[in-house]
Amino acid sequence: MNPIIFLKIKLLLKQSRLIEVCAIDDSDYYLNLAWVYYRLGMYEAAFAIQVQNNNFETLFAKTVSASYLGKRDSVLDFLSIIQKKYPKRIALLIPYLATYYPECAYDLIHKTQSYQSPLYFSLCLLLEGKAFARKKYDEATNKSKLLYDNDERLLYANICVDGQNEKLVILNDYLNSFELSSIALQQPSGNLTVNNLKSNCTGISDALNKPLVSILVPAYNVERLLRTSIESLVNQYYKNLEILIIDDASTDNTATVIRDLEKQYSQVRGIFLSSNVGPFVAKNYAAQQALGEYLTTHDADDWAHPERISRQVQPLLDDKKLIATTCQWIRLGETGDFYAKQHFPFKRFNPSSPLFRKKQVIQDVGLWDSVRIAADTEFIERLRLVYGKKCIAYLKLPLVLGAHRTNSLMTSVDTGNLATHISPIRLSYWQAWRNWHIQQTKLGITPYMPWGADYQSQFEIPCAMQNEQLKLSKIYD
Numbered sequence: 173m174n175p176i177i178f179l180k181i182k183l184l185l186k187q188s189r190l191i192e193v194c195a196i197d198d199s200d201y202y203l204n205l206a207w208v209y210y211r212l213g214m215y216e217a218a219f220a221i222q223v224q225n226n227n228f229e230t231l232f233a234k235t236v237s238a239s240y241l242g243k244r245d246s247v248l249d250f251l252s253i254i255q256k257k258y259p260k261r262i263a264l265l266i267p268y269l270a271t272y273y274p275e276c277a278y279d280l281i282h283k284t285q286s287y288q289s290p291l292y293f294s295l296c297l298l299l300e301g302k303a304f305a306r307k308k309y310d311e312a313t314n315k316s317k318l319l320y321d322n323d324e325r326l327l328y329a330n331i332c333v334d335g336q337n338e339k340l341v342i343l344n345d346y347l348n349s350f351e352l353s354s355i356a357l358q359q360p361s362g363n364l365t366v367n368n369l370k371s372n373c374t375g376i377s378d379a380l381n382k383p384l385v386s387i388l389v390p391a392y393n394v395e396r397l398l399r400t401s402i403e404s405l406v407n408q409y410y411k412n413l414e415i416l417i418i419d420d421a422s423t424d425n426t427a428t429v430i431r432d433l434e435k436q437y438s439q440v441r442g443i444f445l446s447s448n449v450g451p452f453v454a455k456n457y458a459a460q461q462a463l464g465e466y467l468t469t470h471d472a473d474d475w476a477h478p479e480r481i482s483r484q485v486q487p488l489l490d491d492k493k494l495i496a497t498t499c500q501w502i503r504l505g506e507t508g509d510f511y512a513k514q515h516f517p518f519k520r521f522n523p524s525s526p527l528f529r530k531k532q533v534i535q536d537v538g539l540w541d542s543v544r545i546a547a548d549t550e551f552i553e554r555l556r557l558v559y560g561k562k563c564i565a566y567l568k569l570p571l572v573l574g575a576h577r578t579n580s581l582m583t584s585v586d587t588g589n590l591a592t593h594i595s596p597i598r599l600s601y602w603q604a605w606r607n608w609h610i611q612q613t614k615l616g617i618t619p620y621m622p623w624g625a626d627y628q629s630q631f632e633i634p635c636a637m638q639n640e641q642l643k644l645s646k647i648y649d
Contacts, residue, residue, distance in 0.1 A: 177196065177197070177202060178202055180196065181193055181196055181197060181202050181203055184196075185203065187561075188211075188561075190208050190211055190212050191212070191553075191557055191606070191609050191610055191613055192613055193208060194208060194212075194610045194613075195610050195611075195613035195614040204223070204225075204227070204229050204230055204233075205218075205221050205223070206218050206221050206223055206229075206230045206233040206234055206237075207229040207230060207232070207233045209221065209233070209237075210232075210233035210234075210236060210237050211233075212606050213602055213606070214602070214603045214606055215236075215237040215240045215241055215594065215599060216237075216241065216599065216603060217603060218233050218234060218237040219234055219237040219238055219241060219243070219246075226253065226257075228254070228257075228258045228261055231250055231253060231254050231257075231258070232254075232264070232265065232268075234246075234250055235247055235250040235251060235254065235265060235269070236265065236268040236269065238250065239268070239269050239271070239272045239273040239276070240271070240272055240593060240594045240599075241593055241594070241599075242272065242590075242592045242593025242594075244273060244276070244592075247269070247273055247276060248276070251265070251276075251280075262280065262283075262284065263280065263284040263286055265277075265280065266280050266281055266284070266286065266289070266291065267291055267514070267516075270291060270294075270295060270514060270515050270516075271513055271514045271515070272591075272592055272593055272594070273592075274295055274298055274299060274515065275299065277291070277295060278292075278295045278296075278299055281295065287308075287312060288312060290323070290324050290327050290516050290517070291515060291516045292308075293305055293308065293309050293312075293327060293331060294327060294330075294515040294516040295515060296308050296309075297330060297331055298515060302331065305331045306331050306332055309328075309331050309332065322346075322349070322517075323346075323516065323517035323518050323519055325342050325345060325346045326342065326343070326346060326502070326510040326518045327510075327516060327518075328342070329342045329343070329509075329510065330509050330510055336357070336362065336363050336364045336508050337357070337360060339364045339508055340355075340356070340357060340364055343355070343364065344372075346570075347477070347570065350569050350570065352477060352479055352569065352570070352571075353371075353372060353373050353477075353478060353479060354372045354373075355369055355370065355371060355372050355477070355478075356369070356370050356371070356372040357369065357370070358370045358400070363506070363507060363508040364504060364508035365504055365505075365506060365507075365508060365575070366397070366400070366401075366473065366474060366475045366504050366573050366574065366575040367396070367397050367400045367473075367475075367575070368400075369400065369404070369475045369573060370400075370403075370407075371404070371407045371478045373478060378409055378410045378411055378412075378482055380411050380412050381412075382410065382412050382485070382489070383412065383464070383465040383466060383485070383489075384412050384413070384414060384463060384464040384465055384466070385410065385412065385413050385414075385464050385465075385466045385467075385468065385481055385485060385527070386413075386414050386416060386459075386462035386463060386464030386466070386467050386468075386530070387405055387413060387414070387415045387416065387468055387469065387470050387481075388416050388418065388454075388455045388458045388459065388462065388467065388468070388469045388470070389401070389402065389405070389415060389416065389417045389418065389469070389470050389471075389472050390418045390420055390450075390451035390452075390454035390455055390458075390469075390471075390472065391417055391418060391419055391420065391422065391426050391430065391472040392419075392420040392421075392422050392426070392448065392451070392472075393422045393423060393424045393426060394422075394426055394472045394473055395422075395424045395425040395426045395428070395429050397472065397473045397575065398417070398426060398429050398430070398433075398472050399429060399433065400475060401470070401471075401472050401473060401474060401475060401476075402415060402417065402433050402437075402440065404474075404475045404476040404477075404478070405439075405470060405476055405481075406437050406439055406440070407478055408476065408478055408479075408480065408481045408482065409478050409479055409481075409482045410481035410482040410485060413439050413464075413481065414439055414441060414462070414463060414464060415437075415439050415440045415441070416441050416443055416458045416461065416462060417430045417433065417440060417441070417442050417443065417472075418443045418444075418445060418454040418455070418457065418458045419442065419443070419444045419445060420445055420448050420449065420450065420451065420454050421445050421446060421447055421448040421449075427442075427444060430442040430444075441461075443457070443458050443461065445457065445647060446646055446647070447643040447646055447647060448643075449542075449544070449639050449643055449644065449647060450543065450544035450545060450639065451471075451545075452540040452541060452542060452543060452544075452545075452547040452548075453540075453542045453639060453644065453647065455469055455539070455540055456539050456540055456542060456623045456624060456627075457624070457647055457648070459530070459534070459539055459623075460624060462530065464530060465529070465530060465531075466485060466488065466527055466528065466529060466530060467527070467528060467530040467533075468481070468484070468525070468526065468527035468528070469524050469525075469526075470524065470572075471524050471574065473574075473575040473577065474501070474524070474572050474573065474574045474575060475572070475573045475574075475575075476571065476572055477570070477571045477572065477573070479571065480499065480571040480572060481527070483499070483567060483569060483571060484497040484498075484499060484525070484527040484567065484571070485497075485527065487565045487567075488527070488529065488565075491565075493562075493563060494563055494564070494565055495528055495529055495532065495533065495555065495559045495563040495564060496526045496527060496528035496529070496533070496555055496559075496563070496564045496565070497526070497527050497528075497564070497565040497566075497567055498521065498522065498525045498526050498527075498552070498564065498565070498566050498567065499522055499525045499567045499569055499570075499571035499572060500519050500520060500521055500522055500525075500567070500568060500569060500570050500571070500572075501519075501520060501521075501522035501525070501570060501571070501572035501573065501574045502518050502519055502520075502570045502572075502573055502574070503518070503520075503573070503574040503575070503576040504573055504574070504575065504576060505576045505577075506575075506576075506577055506578075511576040513589070519568075519570050521566075522571075522572050522574070523548040523549055523552065524548055524572075525571070525572065526551070526552055526555065526564075528555070533555070536558060536559075536618070536620075537554050537555060537558050537618065537619070537620055537621065538554075538620050538621035538622060538623050539551070539621065539623045540621070540623065541605070541621055541629075541630075541633075542623060542627045542629075542639055542644060543601065543633055543637040543638065543639065544636075544637050544638070544639060545597075545598070545637055546597075546598045546601055546602070546637065549602070550602075550605040550621075551621075553605075553606075553609065554609070554619050554621065557609055557613070557619065558618055558619065597634045597636050597637060600634045601633060601634055601637055604631045604632050604633065605631060607631065608630055608631040624648055625644075625645070625648035627644060
């Protein structure tokens with residue numbers, strides 16, 4: 173064993189610089205590769221790797237990876253081993269199994285008697301129904317709202333509250349706890365949904381002499397949702413904005429809505445593509461026309477809190493070494509319930525949120541991969557790999573409210589993750605770009621993503637995610 177390599181890997185692991193670790197050693201000699209691959213989201217690799225030492229970290233990685241792959245028999249086999257070797261640590265698996273094997277997580281909660289966990293009540297709601305969940309919640313808290321704190325406020329709303337306006341009060345209490353302003357419903361008698369939200373504050377704005385921020389909004393068949401989404405951007409406290417809405421060859425009246433918004437708001441500019449190429453090519457195309465010093469994106473079915481842009485820009489104005497900021501989001505279902513794929517907590521990282529220095533990022537790392545889905549995380553991880561974690565400010569603020577709806581890119585059977593396992597297409601793509609990052613790092617090459625008319629794939633992409641070269645050529649001609 174080389175002590176210098178060992179110490180270097182140990183330091184990188186401590187800093188969670190896992191790509192660099194894999195670039196140094198991918199032989200399982202110095203590190204637990206199953207654990208590292210699991211941490212990188214490379215679940216097939218983590219599950220498949222053969223290791224001699226079945227320590228807790230290895231078993232943990234393989235168990236959770238098996239659940240993400242939908243291999244439920246393997247999950248139970250690994251849990252049997254963990255129960256025998258590490259019975260006091262088996263409860264650590266509960267939140268990680270809940271995403272794709274909630275029944276197993278629920279069973280483990282009963283076996284370990286973890287009844288005060290918020291996740292327990294979330295799984296009660298999912299698996300047993302609202303009446304049972306409320307009964308158990310009342311029993312545990314003695315009707316005292318003992319768990320009514322942070323994300324538990326939102327869980328309480330899901331379990332115990334029926335009225336939409338009461339849910340709004342709870343949401344505003346939650347936002348206020350982050351020193352964010354309250355919001356309101358457009359139609360007070362309607363549901364607490366993304367398409368029924370509006371800013372509760374008027375007359376508040378930042379000075380116009382601050383740098384221009386360009387917001388890219390790809391839109392496909394969102395005629396019913398687009399106006400509310402765009403008005404959440406128009407009504408930002410930060411006023412020096414341009415909003416570029418890219419119609420991705422919609423087949424409904426989205427283009428008409430965009431033209432109406434252009435006429436109504438001077439900040440809005442419509443871009444109309446001749447072929448459907450997906451949100452990432454749409455954003456790349458619009459980025460060429462963006463005039464802002466800073467660039468960010470927004471999904472056409474999401475709602476931006478009025479402080480989103482001001483909160484994300486300010487750290488970049490204060491610290492010239494920062495390259496980008498990101499934020500978190502909360503997702504709302506169509507009936508006014510708060511949603512998370514992992515069931516709890518609800519506040520999660522928003523993959524569409526990077527706000528960055530446009531010129532420098534385009535020059536150093538390029539923009540989004542020109543695939544049809546799932547390129548947002550690769551872009552973020554490329555930024556982190558090239559610039560380092562310290563150059564990105566990860567704001568722990570819920571600055572976006574996202575729509576959890578049927579047939580979106582995230583929920584569709586063809587493009588989204590499934591109830592019992594992660595999307596095989598998305599996972600294949602994820603592992604491909606992770607391996608590209610590792611190989612580029614091993615070679616000492618900055619992972620740059622070509623875009624626009626010069627686009628060439630840098631690694632193998634699943635066929636279902638590829639754009640036809642002819643379509644790309646037509647877009648950029």
